[in-house]
Amino acid sequence: MVSKDIPEIPILDFEQYRPDDPKHQEATSAFLKDLYDTMHEVGFFYIRGHGVPLPLIQAALKSSAEFFDLPLNEKLEIAMANSPHYRGFTKLNGETTDFKQDNRETLDLGREYPKVPVDAPAYTNLRGPNQWPKQLPSFKPVILQLLESMHNVGLRILRAMAQSLGIKEDEFMAMFGDDLGMRMKLTYYPGMENKKDVPLQHGIGVGAHKDYGFLALLLQDEVGGLQVQLLDGRWIDAKPIKGTFVVNIGEIFEKLTKKRFIATTHRVLNNNEQNRYSIPLFLAPHNQCKIPQLTQFSPDENHRLDYKSDVAEDQLLQGDVYGENEFKGYRRSHVEVTRKWYYFDQDQQQWRRRPTPLSI
Numbered sequence: 001m002v003s004k005d006i007p008e009i010p011i012l013d014f015e016q017y018r019p020d021d022p023k024h025q026e027a028t029s030a031f032l033k034d035l036y037d038t039m040h041e042v043g044f045f046y047i048r049g050h051g052v053p054l055p056l057i058q059a060a061l062k063s064s065a066e067f068f069d070l071p072l073n074e075k076l077e078i079a080m081a082n083s084p085h086y087r088g089f090t091k092l093n094g095e096t097t098d099f100k101q102d103n104r105e106t107l108d109l110g111r112e113y114p115k116v117p118v119d120a121p122a123y124t125n126l127r128g129p130n131q132w133p134k135q136l137p138s139f140k141p142v143i144l145q146l147l148e149s150m151h152n153v154g155l156r157i158l159r160a161m162a163q164s165l166g167i168k169e170d171e172f173m174a175m176f177g178d179d180l181g182m183r184m185k186l187t188y189y190p191g192m193e194n195k196k197d198v199p200l201q202h203g204i205g206v207g208a209h210k211d212y213g214f215l216a217l218l219l220q221d222e223v224g225g226l227q228v229q230l231l232d233g234r235w236i237d238a239k240p241i242k243g244t245f246v247v248n249i250g251e252i253f254e255k256l257t258k259k260r261f262i263a264t265t266h267r268v269l270n271n272n273e274q275n276r277y278s279i280p281l282f283l284a285p286h287n288q289c290k291i292p293q294l295t296q297f298s299p300d301e302n303h304r305l306d307y308k309s310d311v312a313e314d315q316l317l318q319g320d321v322y323g324e325n326e327f328k329g330y331r332r333s334h335v336e337v338t339r340k341w342y343y344f345d346q347d348q349q350q351w352r353r354r355p356t357p358l359s360i
């Protein structure tokens with residue numbers, strides 16, 4: 001279906017994937033073949049027929065825009081710096097990707113979890129309570145509903161991916177038990193002509209990167225700006241298509257498949273006139289998970305270690321407990337939050353939470 005010569009991001013229809021319906025075997029097999037080819041050649045696709053209702057999608061994008069429209073001082077009341085769980089608001093230019101400050105604001109959140117004791121292993125703090133804008137009463141229920149709905153779609157996609165790779169589905173899906181890693185990032189990219197939230201002139205909302213972890217499922221509004229880097233190095237637009245999510249995988253999944261499935265490099269450009277809102281959801285294994293080795297993909301089948309990308313291979317994958325890796329990623333992306341809440345214990349050679357946070 002997909003050929004290296006055709007710069008396109010395929011649209012896959014989830015209505016065709018009914019693995020538990022014997023009458024639907026042919027369509028399901030065709031879907032799985034398209035999925036495999038797409039992940040092998042492009043690493044990005046649109047999914048439609050996913051079942052998440054349009055009114056929920058519209059309500060979530062509206063809630064997100066209402067949040068980012070609040071005055072900065074009100075958004076800062078729920079700044080990520082308040083949270084040892086790396087959950088909360090990050091202001092414009094507050095993060096750096098590909099050596100440039102991002103031209104975006106974000107609100108990081110996940111499923112609600114209780115507070116974590118200070119002496120628990122540091123990485124377990126990635127679960128914890130969210131911070132919610134108290135000015136917007138419908139925000140929390142709408143966003144949590146979207147989170148659960150998108151997570152169901154994500155799990156179905158992961159199952160389909162395991163089937164299309166011919167790997168043991170049960171073993172693979174066991175990594176994503178009840179306590180699976182799940183992060184949502186409400187995101188606002190101000191337009192270049194925005195007078196209130198003035199972007200830096202480089203015009204890059206988020207610089208070239210690969211996602212780490214497993215699966216990213218993205219809801220984008222109708223403005224556009226997401227770009228995907230093909231295997232030959234060319235950048236193409238992932239134009240918004242109503243009623244779809246955009247799907248890609250992260251580096252740990254790519255490694256697991258020995259690059260049969262690729263973690264494609266992508267970036268977002270700020271639109272000239274319009275503000276853009278997007279809501280990615282990232283799914284990852286539960287944080288005590290040890291990533292299994294898939295022995296059927298032997299290294300000598302790994303025929304394209306050298307595909308072109310503007311970003312280097314990540315070094316995040318050394319630790320064997322998944323949560324340690326994820327924690328490393330957050331430490332690196334949010335240096336100030338890390339300094340406030342954590343320190344490296346030289347005696348024990350491990351990261352720990354500070355009994356009292358630094359006041360910064």
Ligand SMILES: O=C(O)CCC(=O)C(=O)O
Pocket residue numbers: 185187206211218220226266267268278279280
């Ligand atoms: O906003 C988007 O379209 C993509 C965001 C993204 O790639 C990310 O946050 O990792």
Ligand SMILES: [Fe+2]
Pocket residue numbers: 209210211216266
């Ligand atoms: Fe990304």
